[in-house]
Amino acid sequence: MNKLLLADDSELFYKFLRDVLKKEGIEIIWAKNKKEAIEKFKEEKPDIVLVDIILSDSNGIDVIKEIKALDKDANIMVISGLDKQDVIKEALDAGARDYIVKNVSPKYFREEILKALKT
Secondary structure (H helix, E strand, O other): OEEEEEEOOOHHHHHHHHHHHHHHOEEEEEEOOHHHHHHHHHHHOOOEEEEEOEOOOOEHHHHHHHHHHHOOOOOEEEEEOOOOHHHHHHHHHHOOOEEEEOOOOHHHHHHHHHHHHHO
């Protein structure tokens, strides 16, 4: 079973993700802030990390950098409501493999996560 770490302070998005991936056999570990995300990354060793750009105690760029410092090969994707080119570039430069804007269809979202898990 694959493990996915979600770093997002939105319970609504966590529930959306859980529903979108429920048939895929992916265990979702939820972290509501940067501190929890780093702790759970160390404990759980997830196959993929989804990081929101805006967290209650930090920003997603810092989370990406800290996780990459722990594991340079970490599989990280950004999910965000922000669709700004400078933020997208900063996230990719920090080590994220992809940047998905939250308002995409559930099917697209599921396909992108499954594709990222295979590579």
